[in-house]
Amino acid sequence: MLPAKTLSAVSLFSGAGGMDVGFVNAGIRPIFANELDSSACKTYAANHGDLIQPGSILDHFDDLHRFKGVDVVFGGPPCQGFSVAGKMDPNDIRSGLIRTFFDAVDLIQPQAFVCENVKALAALSRWQDIRNELTTRASKNYHVALILLNSSDFGVPQNRERMFLIGVRKGHPVQSDLQLQQALSESLQKHHKPAPTVGELIRTLGPAGSPANQRVCKAKITFASNPVLRKSPYAGMLFNGAGRPLNSFGRSSTLPASMGGNKTPIVDEECIFQGAKNYVEEYHQHLMKGGTPRKGEAPKRLRRLTIDECLAIQTFPVDYILSGSQSSAYKQIGNAVPCLMAEAVAASLRDIMLTYTSNIEQADSYLNYALQSQEA
Structure with a gap:
């Protein structure tokens, strides 16, 4: 049974x-989705x-015209070319896919869109020209708002900052970019909720290898021969590799x-x-x-996050099924938008659309068409 006043959507990238979990929970249901990675598709x-x-x-652009006028197009185009964790190469072929997202928006002409990406694309001066290009392009047909959010504000035990470029089609009573920005900010405030700590979350699953936390990471942890020290024990490099320790009494890093x-x-x-004394902090001191x-090797009490813990940190449902190898599973989780963060964005957008529009009959027709197509 579909929830009352469910809106229709096209999900890209x-x-x-993960983003789809949040949108569905907020009452925005995809009728078409696309993904390049084969394991992620199976998931x-x-x-x-x-x-x-x-x-x-x-490869699917010829099909997208079938969804013209759908309520929402949403997705998170690959961000490696913009991320501070990557090479920040504007010529990275993946960087161009954010323009492809807006090509799809131009073709489908939805009532609204949500484009998610890394914080750097919204915050760094080196990407100012790309921001201007995207907002200018979208502003031809949409009132546009660019917002920066931290997932920990929405019940996610992770300090994951992301930008969302959101547009609502002109011609509705939303009268300006500023009005959209203010409406989103006010609605998002209503969805703020405290996030558990890493320790609190892991205790709900049990120790690594226990029934609800079976999919362990066997990568060894050894002491760094030349430690890189920072003021915080959770920065720098005390152990091998780029996987840094997490504070059990705080939120996870991205x-x-x-x-x-x-x-x-x-x-x-x-x-x-x-409740033992924190080994990482003692060693740092x-x-x-x-x-x-x-x-x-470091003491066995130190170990790496399991797949189940990573799923929980990203706020996926407890029964979420992952396909593919273990490395693929970790990759899929790391690439995802935290579900609760996506739900807050989707619910805020839906509230605005239902307040300012009456496009529900069209949404229902798209959903009925999709359901009939799936049954056929």
């Missing part, structure tokens, strides 16, 4: 479907049904798509489950006082 299909179409979005090996974040299980770096 869908990945494993999407296992959780959302067979509406996912694999391959490059460019989970990267490169997890699965020594880039997977580290937790202290004795601190989390037994030892080094800051001029102590000699330790050698070999």
